[in-house]
Amino acid sequence: MASSPAIVLEGLTKDYGVKRALDGVDLELRSGEIFGYLGSNGAGKTTTIRCLLGLIRPTAGRATVLGLDIEDDSIEVRRRTGYLPGDLRLYPRLTARQLLDYLGRLRGGVPVARVEELARRLECDLGMRCGAMSHGNRQKVGIIQALMHDPAVLILDEPTATLDPLMQRIVHDLIREARDRGTTVFVSSHDLPEVARLCDRAGILRQGRIVAVQDVSELAQQGRHMLTIEFLEPVEPEVFERIPGVSQVTASDQTLTITASGDLDAVVKAAARFRVHALRSAEVDLDEVFRDYYRSGAADAP
Amino acid sequence: MHLDVFRRELADHRRSLIGCAVGAVLLGSMYIFFYPTIKSSGAGVEQLLNAMPKGFRDAFIGAGVDYLSPSGYLGTELFSIIVPALLLVMGVLAGGRALAGEEQNGTIDLLLSTPIRRARLTVEKAGGVLLPLFVVAAAIWVVIAVIGPSQGLSLSLGRLAVAVLAVALLGAGFGMLAFLVSSATGSAGLGGGSAAALAVAMYALNIFGSLVPALTGFADAVSPFHWDGGSGALANGVAWSGLLLLIACPIVLLGLSIAAYERRDLTA
Numbered sequence: 001m002a003s004s005p006a007i008v009l010e011g012l013t014k015d016y017g018v019k020r021a022l023d024g025v026d027l028e029l030r031s032g033e034i035f036g037y038l039g040s041n042g043a044g045k046t047t048t049i050r051c052l053l054g055l056i057r058p059t060a061g062r063a064t065v066l067g068l069d070i071e072d073d074s075i076e077v078r079r080r081t082g083y084l085p086g087d088l089r090l091y092p093r094l095t096a097r098q099l100l101d102y103l104g105r106l107r108g109g110v111p112v113a114r115v116e117e118l119a120r121r122l123e124c125d126l127g128m129r130c131g132a133m134s135h136g137n138r139q140k141v142g143i144i145q146a147l148m149h150d151p152a153v154l155i156l157d158e159p160t161a162t163l164d165p166l167m168q169r170i171v172h173d174l175i176r177e178a179r180d181r182g183t184t185v186f187v188s189s190h191d192l193p194e195v196a197r198l199c200d201r202a203g204i205l206r207q208g209r210i211v212a213v214q215d216v217s218e219l220a221q222q223g224r225h226m227l228t229i230e231f232l233e234p235v236e237p238e239v240f241e242r243i244p245g246v247s248q249v250t251a252s253d254q255t256l257t258i259t260a261s262g263d264l265d266a267v268v269k270a271a272a273r274f275r276v277h278a279l280r281s282a283e284v285d286l287d288e289v290f291r292d293y294y295r296s297g298a299a300d301a302p
Numbered sequence: 303m304h305l306d307v308f309r310r311e312l313a314d315h316r317r318s319l320i321g322c323a324v325g326a327v328l329l330g331s332m333y334i335f336f337y338p339t340i341k342s343s344g345a346g347v348e349q350l351l352n353a354m355p356k357g358f359r360d361a362f363i364g365a366g367v368d369y370l371s372p373s374g375y376l377g378t379e380l381f382s383i384i385v386p387a388l389l390l391v392m393g394v395l396a397g398g399r400a401l402a403g404e405e406q407n408g409t410i411d412l413l414l415s416t417p418i419r420r421a422r423l424t425v426e427k428a429g430g431v432l433l434p435l436f437v438v439a440a441a442i443w444v445v446i447a448v449i450g451p452s453q454g455l456s457l458s459l460g461r462l463a464v465a466v467l468a469v470a471l472l473g474a475g476f477g478m479l480a481f482l483v484s485s486a487t488g489s490a491g492l493g494g495g496s497a498a499a500l501a502v503a504m505y506a507l508n509i510f511g512s513l514v515p516a517l518t519g520f521a522d523a524v525s526p527f528h529w530d531g532g533s534g535a536l537a538n539g540v541a542w543s544g545l546l547l548l549i550a551c552p553i554v555l556l557g558l559s560i561a562a563y564e565r566r567d568l569t570a
Contacts (some may be wrong), residue, residue: 088408103416
């Protein structure tokens, strides 16, 4: 099992009426990796995931999970998969324990001890009615139900979008532990830094197409910063334009906005030759990175 | 998997089931306890009824049925409108909601991410819609069988059983129609609404069928409200053909629901 891919998508396509939501997605997930599925809202991440779970049917193409066809062997795929929906809804009148018991029964029973352990780690009160829970607490219940049967494949749609940083870390730990036990994790996100922290590899989805698949370490190098520097004296933008890695410099009065990738060392040292009033740095948003990939068409599939 | 969805469905709606059963028992007892009073004012009531056009009388009381007899009285008061209406509303509301409700509440993703077949889910959900109808019908049978004789309402319990069964099947038929439309479209409102509209139309057709001789044959063949014997069910019994149609409808509709749900894209 170790060498064969855990999830394979071949030309997966989904149309909603005339709108093409997924356009021939090819993807291979290695067994035992955490794969980040990056894309902005509406890129087709949830559509891909709901196809894998058999909730919707692809218009064309095919996919397998653990070698099982997602359409013909959907029951077996679901038996071995843990799934966290992107828009998680629980039964408001059930307590978390009743809900987990119900879902566990539909899976033929899950160990109570495992549920209790996950609840303890996530600080989740299982006696509380789902309807009375905060968004974050409901999300914890969702994570417990995805993990409680120790599935061979985890499919998580934006798992930490509504969690505070502390809980995010705990969830990331749980995901890594699952990976270390051999679970293959397919996690969608629109948050590049999160994917960089959590994932081994990532694919970028844009308008229903895969535009890049890369090791996360490579992807991180593509991460670009936007520096805004306010100077106390006039400066020549050309000084910065010459620095390798700087792609764009715009000047207004004594303020420069510099877009740079990779190491910022040279930029900061160049700025230090002048009197600096303030310096702000922001990650270039993901969409910029997408647009880069989209323009260059850098779809270097594995 | 031991009918977990079916049991969940019943547990989730036990309050409304208990409410409907209690309501049916109270309603039934009320009419039972009215009977001695109505019967003692016999001549006046008969006069009133005989003043009605024959078509109207037959439509509401049943052809050739003596209103003041136990089966005529209960048939008219309970089995012409009230009990069918109660079971219809139960069936249509539950049928519309049972499967499409999971989609509209967004819980279907969680439910169908477990290894349960859609056909199985459909059948268990349908079971959760149907069983309460038969429970309430049984409660009506019990209250008439137990309290009725003390108020002078003695009638064939076998015939009563067939009559309540027929009315439960009527609710089941329209309930399964709501179930079919809602599971095929994902909309509980559309399912419930279309089934309710058809029920009203069929009820009206049945009444017109009794009033307009030219319509009688067509209405009797098409309207489920004729199949169940209507207000004459206790006095005249329920025809085998009607009973078979009432049994066949929910089964066929359930089969269509399974097929419609099997390959559908579920709304996120």
